[in-house]
Amino acid sequence: MTGTVRRIKVTRTARYYVLGERDGAVEVWFVLHGYSQLAGTFAKWFEPAVKPGRLIVAPEGLSRAYFEESGARRVGASWMTKEDREAEIVDYVGYLDDVADEVLGDLPPRPRLEVHGFSQGAATASRWAAMGRYSPNRLVLWGGTVPPDLELERLKRGLAENPIIIVVGNRDQFVPVAQVETEQVRLLDAGLHAEIRVFDGGHRVDERVLGEMA
Numbered sequence: 749m750t751g752t753v754r755r756i757k758v759t760r761t762a763r764y765y766v767l768g769e770r771d772g773a774v775e776v777w778f779v780l781h782g783y784s785q786l787a788g789t790f791a792k793w794f795e796p797a798v799k800p801g802r803l804i805v806a807p808e809g810l811s812r813a814y815f816e817e818s819g820a821r822r823v824g825a826s827w828m829t830k831e832d833r834e835a836e837i838v839d840y841v842g843y844l845d846d847v848a849d850e851v852l853g854d855l856p857p858r859p860r861l862e863v864h865g866f867s868q869g870a871a872t873a874s875r876w877a878a879m880g881r882y883s884p885n886r887l888v889l890w891g892g893t894v895p896p897d898l899e900l901e902r903l904k905r906g907l908a909e910n911p912i913i914i915v916v917g918n919r920d921q922f923v924p925v926a927q928v929e930t931e932q933v934r935l936l937d938a939g940l941h942a943e944i945r946v947f948d949g950g951h952r953v954d955e956r957v958l959g960e961m962a
Contacts, residue, residue: 782867
C-alpha cells in the first residue's frame with residue numbers, strides 16, 4: 749500500500765557568498781556551482797573576475813550531503829535530484845529570485861546582470877533564466893548545456909534576445925565538444941543567440957576564458 753503524498757512549504761536558512769563591493773556595483777554576476785560543490789569554494793574560481801563596479805554572488809544549493817572523495821568524506825551541495833524534481837525546481841528558482849531581490853533590490857540604477865552556471869549549475873542557471881523574475885544580460889554555461897526538458901520558447905522569452913555562451917574544455921570527460929555543437933544547433937534553430945567557446949582542458953571554469961569575459 750502506497751501512502752498519499754502531501755507537500756508543505758517550510759522556511760529554512762540558505763547561504764550565499766559575495767566577492768567584491770556592493771556599493772557602487774554596476775554589474776552583478778550570479779555564479780551557480782556544480783554537483784557536490786560548496787558555494788564558498790566555487791566562488792574562488794571567479795576571483796580573477798573581481799574588479800571595481802562588479803559584484804559576484806555565489807548562492808549555495810539547498811541540499812547538502814556527505815560525499816566520498818579519495819577515501820575521505822566531505823560535505824557538498826546539489827541543486828536537485830530526480831526525486832520530486834518539479835518541486836525542487838520550483839523551490840530553487842524561487843530561492844534564486846529571493847537572493848537576487850536582496851542583492852539587487854536597492855542598487856541604483858539596476859545593474860547589468862550575468863548568470864554563470866557550472867556543470868549541474870548550468871541546468872540550474874538555464875531554468876532560472878527561463879522561469880525566474882530576472883532576465884540576464886548574458887547566460888554562460890560552463891561544462892554543461894540547457895536541460896533537454898526545458899521549453900526553449902520559455903528560455904527565449906526569459907533571455908529577451910540576450911546571448912547564451914557555452915564554454916567547454918576539449919578534454920571534458922562529462923560534456924564532449926560534439927555534444928555542445930549539437931546543442932548549439934538546437935538552440936539556434938529555436939531562435940536563441942548561442943555561441944561556443946572551447947578551451948584546452950577538462951571539466952572546469954577556465955581562467956583564460958573567464959579573463960576574456962571579464
